[in-house]
Amino acid sequence: MIKKESRVSSFSRYFVLSLFAVMMLLPVVYTVCNSFMSSYEINRYYENIGVENGFTAFHLLPDVISFDSYYKVFVATPDYLLKFWVSLLLTSVIVLGQVVVSVLAGYSLAKFRFPFRDTFSFIIIILMMMPYQVTLVSNYIVLERLGILNSYSALILPGIFSPFGVFLMRQVISTMPSSILEAAKLDGANQLQIIFFVLVPRCKSGIISLVILSFIDYWNMVEQPLIFLDNPSKYPLSVFLASCSKSNIGLSFTCGVLAMIPVVLLFLYFEKELCEGIAFSNLK
């Protein structure tokens, strides 16, 4: 009887989990499969996209496998690959800067005692809770005064100073015993040495979590380029993906696959550290 019950519960558990897995994976599989559709098929199945009350077919598998879109994206026009490189460059610089700033800020907030420390932490949490759009106008004004609008600096500079990164690193570093840092001090290490040789190796998983989360965040940015950049040729890949229309839906599928590559690789490479880091920072 008990065995039967456990079988039923196991089946239902697997069923629910499988259902969730299908729900999560379906858009990815759909994008990958549809990226192999020919222009003719795309026009045929998605001709009503964007049309009011239009019916758009759910068509998972292509009738004929075609590399039409891949040829357009990878060979015929350099625009999409260039957008990919722009996205990669922007995201890498932002993530790198964010790691530096977040580690330093997190370290100071976690391990140093100074006036209004808790107030600063509170403000950072409040900023983190706010949607990006709240600070968009004020960011725009500041960037305009700095004279860096319509340049990549307008995306990089606000991206580097992320409240989430600071908060995450503060959480990670605060769980680290102060005695380790004091021991390093006693050994004659200065603050930079402590950060590079003690803090960073100990918080590796937390830093990797920050890298992956902020990479995904900025890899998918849409509002910032649209608002801070005037020239559409400077837009990263994420903006093209967001502006999917009837005319470029086939390319959108292929660019979607292209956009998946760095994120998937990053996740596969740092999968273990990501799980550890999230668990470590009590964010799980």
Place this chain on the structure above:
Amino acid sequence: MKKKILKITALLFVLLFICTALSRTVYQIMLPTVKLESVTKGTLSEKTDYLAEVDFVNTEDVSTDVTWTVLMLEVKKGDEVEAGQTLFIIDTEESDLEREQLSLNVKIAKEQVLSLTGNAKAQAEINLKRAEQALSKHDEIYPKDGVVKAIKAGRVVEINCVSNESVSGTVMRIETNESRIGLSFDMSADSALQIKEGSPVQFSIFSSADSTVPAPARIDEVTANDFGGATATVFVKPAKKVELDSKAKVTFKRESEFYPTLVPLSSVQMMGAENIIYVVKNEQGMFGEKLTVEAVNVQILDKSNRYAAVDIKLDKDAKVVTYASKAISNGSDVRLAEQVGK
């Protein structure tokens, strides 16, 4: 495992980098090449030659498109006539009835305009206009009281009718005292539209020994512009005597009004009812400046053999595409024809 992923990542990125370099090269090669010309401003001047035939020399025809019944001839061949002198009288019995009906139509339409309101009034106004036009056309065809008069003074040289008989076409020909000839020639409908009274014209007569030198003249009257068939007959006042039936080379010179934007005619593309020109712009691309084209809808105000005056204002240093090796559309990237092979 990590090493494998790292290797795959490196391989993928190298491949993507190669693809980027390759696609940029392919893209540059595949770009449509264009030839450009600057826009300008000024007047349109045009010089066109036509081979013409001298149809009339110092004559004025009395002709009709409808059938007239001549009741009484007042002149005979060889008579000298004054301007306004009666030439012959036609029967107006039928035309008077027709005129009466047309006048009645005008009267009814006028009453309707006064009595009706709103949309009905607007329709009545249109009807009145039509009725008035019909009446005025009738008066043009049928002279008042049936009396046909000489428009210009001269000598009757040809009479193609007799009393109490019907006639159509040229009824009478009068050799006028003015030096005036009629030339007919084939031309394009567009060019025919541009011939205006008072425009300067030059012509040289081939068969006449004393008129080999181009003679300046001025278009006196454009009498028949059959634009559908594109045959124009114009009367000109020549400075020298011209023989009938001789051949002539007619040179029209035209100078238009001032236009702020003139574009080469070859840059204008007709797309249905729309005229489109492609203006080249320097845009900031990912690899620095690049050339793109912007499609601009224009209306042609006037044109010559080479230039068209358009209704838009462009920068003084703007350039338009006069030739493209492939089809281009709004936003297309292009490269200059001179850059091919560089």
